[in-house]
Amino acid sequence: MNIDVHIPSVFMRHQRPLRALIIEDQPWFAARDLGGLIGHDAEQYVAHRLDTDLRQKVRLQTQTSEEDAWIVSEGGFFFLLTRYRHPENRSLRQWITQEVIPALRGPTLPVQQPRRSLLRWESRDIALLEWNDQLWVRYSDVPQLLQPKPDTTSRAGWWRELRSRTGI
Known part of the structure; x- marks a missing residue:
C-alpha cells in the first residue's frame, strides 16, 4: 500500500x-x-x-x-x-x-504532421521528410548522398595536360 x-x-x-x-x-x-x-x-x-x-x-x-x-x-x-x-x-x-x-x-499539443521537401544536393534532388524537427532521408537515397562529387578539375587538368604535351 x-x-x-x-x-x-x-x-x-x-x-x-x-x-x-x-x-x-x-x-x-x-x-x-x-x-x-x-x-x-x-x-x-x-x-x-x-x-x-x-x-x-x-x-x-x-x-x-x-x-x-x-x-x-x-x-x-x-x-x-x-x-x-x-x-x-x-x-x-x-x-x-x-x-x-x-x-x-489535460490539453495535448497538436501532433506535428510530417512534411515533404526537396533538397538540392550537388546537382541532384533528394526527397526529404521533415518530422519532429528532424530531416529524414529515404534509405534508397543514402547511396546518392554518399557518392563522391565528380572531380571536374581533374578532367580539366587532364585535358590541359594533353594539350600541353601534344601542342594542340
Missing part, C-alpha cells in the same frame, strides 16, 4: 461523483464511485477478485480528511463494465473515454 496521499479530480455524472487520478501516466478510478455509477458494490469485488495489476489501494484526499480507497485502472474499469452488464454502461463508458480521461490527461 502506498503512503502517498493522492488528490483526485472529481467528475459528476447524474449527481454522483467519480474520483479519478493519473498515476504513472495512467488513469485510475475510485472503485466505490464506479460502483455507485454502475449500481453495484464494485468495491468488494475489486478488493477480493480483481487481478492485482488492475487494482491498488491508495490514500485519497477528501474535502475534509484522507481515506484509504481501492482504485482501478482503465483496464479494470472496462472489466467491471463487462462484469456488471447494464444498458446504461454504454453511455458511462462513452462519458469516461470521451470526457473524463481526456480531462485527466
